[in-house]
Amino acid sequence: MTRAVPTLPRLTLGPVQYHWSRERLEAFYAEVAAGPAEVVYLGESVCSKRRALRLDDWLAFGEQLAEAGKEVVLSSLALIEAESELKALRRLCANGKFRVEANDIGAVRLLAEQGVPFVAGPAVNIYNQHTLALLARKGLTRWVMPFELSRATLAEILADAPEGVETEVTVYGRIPLAWSARCFTARHHNLPKDACDEVCERYPDGLLVRTREEEPFLAFNGIQTQSAQTYALAGEIADMAGLGVDLVRVYPQAEGTDAVLTAFVGLRDGQLAAGAAQEALEQRMPVGPCRGYWYGEPGIAAETKAVS
Amino acid sequence: MDLVCPAGNLPALKGAVDHGANAVYMGFRDDTNARSFPGLNFSEGNARDGIRYAHDKGTRVYVAINTYPQPGGFARWQAAVDHAAELGVDALIIADMAVLDYAMRAHPDLPRHLSVQGSASNYEAIRFYHEEFGVRRVVLPRVLSLSQVARVIDQVPVEVEVFGFGGLCVMVEGRCTLSSFATGQSPNSCGVCSPASAVRWTETEQGLESRLGELLIDRYGKGEHAGYPTICKGRYAVGDATYYAIEEPSSLNTLELLPELQAMGVRAIKIEGRQRSPAYVRQVAKVWREALDAVAHDPDGFTLRAEWLAALGKVAEGAQTTLGAYHRPWQ
Numbered sequence: 001m002t003r004a005v006p007t008l009p010r011l012t013l014g015p016v017q018y019h020w021s022r023e024r025l026e027a028f029y030a031e032v033a034a035g036p037a038e039v040v041y042l043g044e045s046v047c048s049k050r051r052a053l054r055l056d057d058w059l060a061f062g063e064q065l066a067e068a069g070k071e072v073v074l075s076s077l078a079l080i081e082a083e084s085e086l087k088a089l090r091r092l093c094a095n096g097k098f099r100v101e102a103n104d105i106g107a108v109r110l111l112a113e114q115g116v117p118f119v120a121g122p123a124v125n126i127y128n129q130h131t132l133a134l135l136a137r138k139g140l141t142r143w144v145m146p147f148e149l150s151r152a153t154l155a156e157i158l159a160d161a162p163e164g165v166e167t168e169v170t171v172y173g174r175i176p177l178a179w180s181a182r183c184f185t186a187r188h189h190n191l192p193k194d195a196c197d198e199v200c201e202r203y204p205d206g207l208l209v210r211t212r213e214e215e216p217f218l219a220f221n222g223i224q225t226q227s228a229q230t231y232a233l234a235g236e237i238a239d240m241a242g243l244g245v246d247l248v249r250v251y252p253q254a255e256g257t258d259a260v261l262t263a264f265v266g267l268r269d270g271q272l273a274a275g276a277a278q279e280a281l282e283q284r285m286p287v288g289p290c291r292g293y294w295y296g297e298p299g300i301a302a303e304t305k306a307v308s
Numbered sequence: 309m310d311l312v313c314p315a316g317n318l319p320a321l322k323g324a325v326d327h328g329a330n331a332v333y334m335g336f337r338d339d340t341n342a343r344s345f346p347g348l349n350f351s352e353g354n355a356r357d358g359i360r361y362a363h364d365k366g367t368r369v370y371v372a373i374n375t376y377p378q379p380g381g382f383a384r385w386q387a388a389v390d391h392a393a394e395l396g397v398d399a400l401i402i403a404d405m406a407v408l409d410y411a412m413r414a415h416p417d418l419p420r421h422l423s424v425q426g427s428a429s430n431y432e433a434i435r436f437y438h439e440e441f442g443v444r445r446v447v448l449p450r451v452l453s454l455s456q457v458a459r460v461i462d463q464v465p466v467e468v469e470v471f472g473f474g475g476l477c478v479m480v481e482g483r484c485t486l487s488s489f490a491t492g493q494s495p496n497s498c499g500v501c502s503p504a505s506a507v508r509w510t511e512t513e514q515g516l517e518s519r520l521g522e523l524l525i526d527r528y529g530k531g532e533h534a535g536y537p538t539i540c541k542g543r544y545a546v547g548d549a550t551y552y553a554i555e556e557p558s559s560l561n562t563l564e565l566l567p568e569l570q571a572m573g574v575r576a577i578k579i580e581g582r583q584r585s586p587a588y589v590r591q592v593a594k595v596w597r598e599a600l601d602a603v604a605h606d607p608d609g610f611t612l613r614a615e616w617l618a619a620l621g622k623v624a625e626g627a628q629t630t631l632g633a634y635h636r637p638w639q
Contacts, residue, residue, distance in 0.1 A: 078483075079429060079451070079480060079483075080429060080430045080432075080433075081429050081430060081452055081453075081456050082456065083459060085430075086430055086431075086432060104427075104429070104430070104433060105426075105427075105428060105432075105436050105437070106429075106430045106431075107432075108433075108436060109432045109433065109435055109436035109439075110432060112436075123483060125376055125403075125404070125427070125483075125496065127376035127377060127378050127404065127496070128376075128377055128378055128379050128382055128404070128406055130382065130405075130409065130410075131404060131405045131406045134405050134406060134409055134440070135405070138440075147485065148485045148488050148494060148496065148497055149378070153378045153379065153380075156378070156379035156380055157379055159379075160379065175485075175489065177484065177485050177486050177489050178479040178480070178484040178485065178486050179479065179480045179483050179484075180451065180478050180479045180480060181451035181453075181478075181480070181633045182478055182555070182633075184553065184554060187553075188546050188547065188549070188553070207546060209544045209545070209546050209553055210544060210545040210546070211523055211525075211542075211544060211545070212524050212526070212527055212543060212544070212545060212550060213524045214545065215523065215524070217523060218486075218544070220546070220553075225479070225486065225554070227489060293488070297492055298488065298489065298490055298491055298492040298521060299485070299488055299489035299490075299492075300490060300523075
């Protein structure tokens with residue numbers, strides 16, 4: 001079974017991608033504090049117009065989670081255009097307490113300038129080992145693989161990766177496929193983006209987009225467009241450990257995140273077989289699974305020519 | 309302001325040069341550039357001829373090497389950089405940090421521009437590329453408002469180039485994998501978006517259907533204009549409504565903003581469309597040359613001429629043109 005893996009990857013919880021109310025986030029992170037995630041990423045990484053929480057609120061969550069023994073990382077906004085967003089980014093990068101996940105090169109510059117170690121999130125385009133090494137010289141200590149990359153590419157990168165850099169791979173969550181200056185959730189409600197009423201709060205897992213044949217395709221999450229399907233790599237964890245993946249990431253969803261994390265712990269520790277874990281995960285998905293990217297196929301593919 | 313025109317092949321390059329482009333941009337015939345389409349781009353011989361033609365008439369030539377190499381292909385991107393340098397081009401347009409780094413070390417005197425695929429949407433990001441890789445010019449993503457463009461120009465030590473006309477990416481360039489989600493190939497990884505090899509057209513009882521792989525992107529009734537099935541330009545069902553859920557098919561046209569772009573210090577205007585015909589390039593270059601000359605000569609007296617709009621309207625994609633993000637009121 002999976003007990004023979006070299007080092008068990010640690011389990012991380014990515015930042016909440018959706019607009020959740022303060023109450024919902026408080027309840028969620030209370031559960032996370034008592035749950036099995038070992039590293040927790042916090043913060044608003046999608047839209048600066050979501051104002052339910054400010055940096056101080058996220059820092060308070062961070063303290064709470066750190067006390068519960070979690071490693072805490074603060075995630076930065078992926079698309080930064082306005083001066084107000086840069087101001088908020090500077091405060092985040094200078095928080096002095098927690099490591100930051102840079103989700104754009106502006107954040108990389110600010111963190112490198114301060115000489116603090118940082119994580120590069122999946123929205124930073126690291127497609128080869130040379131880019132990884134360049135960023136490692138600027139202070140990168142961990143990178144989260146971009147979704148689009150395959151196992152084959154990861155293996156090549158890790159064969160030549162810089163020393164002292166940790167690798168994190170997402171194993172569960174709707175895939176962030178694109179960012180825009182426009183808000184497609186507001187557009188759906190015929191609202192201008194500058195008076196959006198934060199309408200995306202109505203969709204705690206995003207707003208489902210179907211083809212004209214009713215096939216689930218995408219999910220609108222404000223300015224971010226996600227896959228409708230949930231990326232799920234369960235049976236692949238043992239292989240990842242063998243490749244040298246240090247951490248595996250689960251993204252929060254509206255319901256059942258704790259059960260998802262528990263399934264991955266069971267899988268990783270050899271208590272749960274891959275098939276049973278996959279089944280448990282699929283029961284929790286808003287639509288259904290996809291896993292093509294890992295196999296170098298269209299990302300939406302659920303059935304793949306799996307490697308042994 | 310310079311006029312930078314697309315050159316998908318030699319006739320397009322000559323058309324751009326003859327009709328007043330200050331610079332043309334081209335790619336080689338592989339996945340090192342973001343328009344890696346069948347039948348497009350330059351072989352070695354064509355590139356030499358094109359560069360000679362342009363240089364003889366005082367037009368600069370930029371080469372786009374603006375996709376993201378994965379480890380197995382990295383040597384191909386290095387070879388593209390070396391090849392461009394050997395051909396004597398005037399600048400490289402690059403997105404990936406490792407390619408920028410290689411170009412800087414191997415050919416330090418060859419100017420480097422940060423491609424729009426580099427997704428530098430704020431001045432801190434642009435400063436990073438300048439400090440680390442000596443980038444001389446940045447091409448801004450098509451998501452910034454005019455005031456944001458002005459702010460960037462005030463804050464960065466590099467030249468700024470913006471898109472003026474052509475197809476409109478509503479998503480941030482370099483950060484969109486919709487195409488690989490559906491087809492396995494994306495602009496970042498393969499230099500293609502919604503690749504032709506994945507497109508299928510089917511006549512059905514409900515109308516003409518366009519698909520990417522198995523996915524239905526749109527269906528057209530009789531008399532409806534059928535567009536290329538780019539994912540972001542499809543019609544989808546959201547809630548109870550079926551509509552252009554991401555964007556209406558339209559193209560960017562910022563002609564009327566020229567006085568403002570000039571006043572804020574934009575260095576160059578880029579025309580999109582290496583995949584378009586030589587006729588498109590000639591037509592667009594001609595109009596924009598006249599407009600840029602007019603605004604340079606008399607910015608206060610600049611007015612749009614009806615014949616410009618008519619000429620551009622004939623070659624625009626989709627039924628309408630738009631100012632894109634430049635004129636949005638929000639921050």
